[in-house]
Amino acid sequence: MAYEPERDSNFIRTIIEKDLEEGKNGGRVHTRFPPEPNGYLHIGHAKAILLNYSIAQDYKGKFNLRFDDTNPIKEEQEFVDSIIDDLHWLGVDWEDRLFFTSDSFELKYEFARRLIKAGRAYVCDLSPEEIREYRGTLTEPGTESPYRNRSVDENLELFERMRQGEFPDGSRVLRAKIDMASGNLNMRDPVLYRILHAKHHRTGDKWCIYPMYDFDHPFTDALEGITHSLCSIEYSDHRPLYDWVVENALELMPEVIKCRSRQIEFARFNMTYTVMSKRKLRCLVEEGHVSGWDDPRMPTIAGLRRRGVTPAAIASFMEEVGVARAESTVDLAMFEHFIRQDLEDKALRMMAVLHPLKVVITNWPEEKIELVELENMPGDEGAGTRQVPFGRELYIEQEDFMEEPPKKFYRLAPGREVRLKGAYIIRCEEVIKDAEGNITELRCTYDPQSKSGQDTSGKKVRGVIHWVSARHAARITVRLYDKLFIKENPEDEGEGDFIDYLNPESLVVLEDVPAEPALAEAAPGSRFQFLRKGFFYLDPVAAREGRIVYNRIVSLKDSWAKMKK
RNA sequence: UGGGGCGUAGCCAAGCGGUAAGGCACGGGACUUUGGAUCCUGGAUUCGUAGGUUCGAAUCCUACCGCCCCAGCCA
Numbered sequence: 224m225a226y227e228p229e230r231d232s233n234f235i236r237t238i239i240e241k242d243l244e245e246g247k248n249g250g251r252v253h254t255r256f257p258p259e260p261n262g263y264l265h266i267g268h269a270k271a272i273l274l275n276y277s278i279a280q281d282y283k284g285k286f287n288l289r290f291d292d293t294n295p296i297k298e299e300q301e302f303v304d305s306i307i308d309d310l311h312w313l314g315v316d317w318e319d320r321l322f323f324t325s326d327s328f329e330l331k332y333e334f335a336r337r338l339i340k341a342g343r344a345y346v347c348d349l350s351p352e353e354i355r356e357y358r359g360t361l362t363e364p365g366t367e368s369p370y371r372n373r374s375v376d377e378n379l380e381l382f383e384r385m386r387q388g389e390f391p392d393g394s395r396v397l398r399a400k401i402d403m404a405s406g407n408l409n410m411r412d413p414v415l416y417r418i419l420h421a422k423h424h425r426t427g428d429k430w431c432i433y434p435m436y437d438f439d440h441p442f443t444d445a446l447e448g449i450t451h452s453l454c455s456i457e458y459s460d461h462r463p464l465y466d467w468v469v470e471n472a473l474e475l476m477p478e479v480i481k482c483r484s485r486q487i488e489f490a491r492f493n494m495t496y497t498v499m500s501k502r503k504l505r506c507l508v509e510e511g512h513v514s515g516w517d518d519p520r521m522p523t524i525a526g527l528r529r530r531g532v533t534p535a536a537i538a539s540f541m542e543e544v545g546v547a548r549a550e551s552t553v554d555l556a557m558f559e560h561f562i563r564q565d566l567e568d569k570a571l572r573m574m575a576v577l578h579p580l581k582v583v584i585t586n587w588p589e590e591k592i593e594l595v596e597l598e599n600m601p602g603d604e605g606a607g608t609r610q611v612p613f614g615r616e617l618y619i620e621q622e623d624f625m626e627e628p629p630k631k632f633y634r635l636a637p638g639r640e641v642r643l644k645g646a647y648i649i650r651c652e653e654v655i656k657d658a659e660g661n662i663t664e665l666r667c668t669y670d671p672q673s674k675s676g677q678d679t680s681g682k683k684v685r686g687v688i689h690w691v692s693a694r695h696a697a698r699i700t701v702r703l704y705d706k707l708f709i710k711e712n713p714e715d716e717g718e719g720d721f722i723d724y725l726n727p728e729s730l731v732v733l734e735d736v737p738a739e740p741a742l743a744e745a746a747p748g749s750r751f752q753f754l755r756k757g758f759f760y761l762d763p764v765a766a767r768e769g770r771i772v773y774n775r776i777v778s779l780k781d782s783w784a785k786m787k788k
Numbered sequence: 789u790g791g792g793g794c795g796u797a798g799c800c801a802a803g804c805g806g807u808a809a810g811g812c813a814c815g816g817g818a819c820u821u822u823g824g825a826u827c828c829u830g831g832a833u834u835c836g837u838a839g840g841u842u843c844g845a846a847u848c849c850u851a852c853c854g855c856c857c858c859a860g861c862c863a
Contacts, residue, residue: 231801231802231809231810231811232802232803233801233802237804257863258863259862259863261862261863291863293862293863294862294863296862297862297863347861350861351860351861354861355859355860358859359790359859360790360859361790361791361858361859362789362790362791363790364790365859392861393861395861396861398861405790405791406790406791406792407790407791407792407858408790408791408858408859409791409858410791411859414860414861416861417861418861419861433861435860435861435862435863436862436863437863440863456792456793456794456856456857457856457857457858458863459792459793459857459858460791460792460793460857460858461858462792463792488793490794495799543800543801543810543811543812544800544801544811544812545800545801545802545811546801547794547800547801547802548793548794549793549794549795549800549801549856550793550794550795550855550856550857551799551800551801552799552800553799553800553812554798554799554800554812554813556799556812556813557799557800557811557812557813558812559812560811560812560813561811561812563824563825567824567825568825572822572824574822601820601821601822601824601825602825602826631823633823634823642821643821644821644822645821646821675821676821678821684821685823686821686823687820687821687822687823688822689822752822752824754822754824755822755823755824756822756824757824779822779824779825780823780824780825781823781824782823782824783823784823785823786823
């Protein structure tokens with residue numbers, strides 16, 4: 224039977240299915256996500272995580288979480304914790320297979336020794352600068368290190384002494400003996416181990432030599448039995464070295480190596496109106512352009528979570544984006560579409576008036592309050608209804624009134640009628656202004672025959688607007704988030720800095736927003752659709768401080784706004 | 789002027805010798821007590837370009853053009 228026929232095919236699945244057909248790896252599929260704990264995960268990582276995880280699931284395979292912690296200088300426990308949080312939130316499951324590459328440092332040390340014994344690795348005393356010079360250039364071959372032909376015994380002894388801490392950082396390295404003339408610079412006797420007298424977040428001071436990624440990663444994949452090692456395109460050049468390490472591991476460490484792991488590269492994820500590089504994201508945080516790694520404008524997993532985006536939205540988005548080798552930048556609008564699609568039938572409807580304009584219904588009795596019934600989810604009776612108080616004084620959205628309406632404006636205007644959602648049709652009778660000529664209030668009348676659901680007025684109004692009873696309104700804070708940058712590709716075509724393209728309106732905070740009373744009593748982390756405005760998330764972080772703050776996850780599509788352009 | 793990749797609609801992306809899937813965006817229409825949602829509907833004579841092979845090419849071959857990555861003791 225075909226695997227998950229509803230999933231789009233992609234070149235990686237094609238490769239895996241072929242491997243399966245050929246009986247490679249005993250029919251096993253085993254993937255992994257190998258983050259370095261040196262920063263926060265972003266949506267690009269989410270693509271890699273979901274890709275690895277979904278492949279493992281679809282082919283009845285396994286998925287590991289493995290921290291690539293080979294560089295103690297950059298790595299911290301804090302990041303291990305945040306990464307684990309993010310993966311849990313995304314909903315992937317590595318069962319009991321949480322690994323650290325540092326767990327197997329001892330095995331890798333032994334592997335290095337065997338490479339030395341096989342004459343395939345040597346200790347090199349060249350300085351970092353010299354190594355660079357000896358490496359040659361893109362167009363010229365390198366030259367062999369004078370230390371390249373040391374005896375096995377000398378190499379073994381020197382390597383042991385490196386481990387014992389006898390040499391300072393940078394004084395010596397262990398190198399693979401491959402080919403200084405290779406067109407691929409990665410094959411010009413790559414460094415396997417370097418001396419680093421640094422405390423490691425897991426192994427402490429046990430080691431002062433640490434393996435390089437190119438040595439560690441393939442070995443660890445093969446050790447864990449990873450059949451398909453997915454990584455991004457820039458590692459393509461490293462594949463020959465990856466294979467070299469795996470083949471040697473298979474030959475020299477057969478007692479522990481589980482399979483001939485295979486590296487497959489795919490294009491990394493980019494999206495318009497944001498940046499993805501760790502450096503730039505850190506800059507945004509450190510220079511205070513955002514409130515932190517979890518600022519809802521950040522493309523970090525933590526930021527998206529705080530914004531109110533759901534893991535399901537991210538997953539369906541990534542599934543539709545697909546996987547390929549071509550460099551690409553996905554349109555933010557596509558992401559927003561999947562966020563809306565996911566929330567459409569999950570988020571209950573509520574009303575809040577973001578930019579209030581007072582309306583007084585002059586023919587409504589002063590003290591009369593009526594409860595009107597509104598659907599929580601139009602089209603889904605199971606979601607029930609709620610009672611919302613309606614009275615003489617209300618708020619409507621400022622933009623739902625125009626003194627001199629253009630054609631096709633279906634909302635309120637002098638002498639015109641509009642329906643208040645779930646309640647009555649009102650007509651604007653008078654516009655009240657202050658001394659400066661600003662509209663401060665609308666005097667309207669309502670039609671008693673027009674009550675929603677039992678309308679006998681015979682009127683047909685085109686516009687339906689949302690409202691909140693002034694007397695009963697809860698007051699909430701609303702954070703309107705928008706794209707972080709005003710430029711599609713902030714890292715591009717700029718003589719200036721990407722910071723110059725920050726969107727000054729990426730966050731607009733609205734205080735004392737009148738809202739349906741229920742919005743003040745919702746559980747932190749709840750998501751709602753504010754009618755005609757967008758999807759909002761009750762920020763759990765603010766809630767802990769006793770504040771009611773709703774983050775706008777994404778706006779609704781607004782065809783009127785589009786028409787105005 | 790070394791090596792490795794990539795070029796299918798505005799943006800993603802299937803396709804793997806048999807006559808261009810799908811999604812987003814965009815346009816038109818229907819419906820609508822969210823100008824939301826939903827539902828129809830339109831768009832590549834053409835797959836970077838030019839040749840060639842073939843009854844037949846986005847798919848194979850050749851050449852060219854354009855873009856990306858690589859000279860960390862980072863991952």
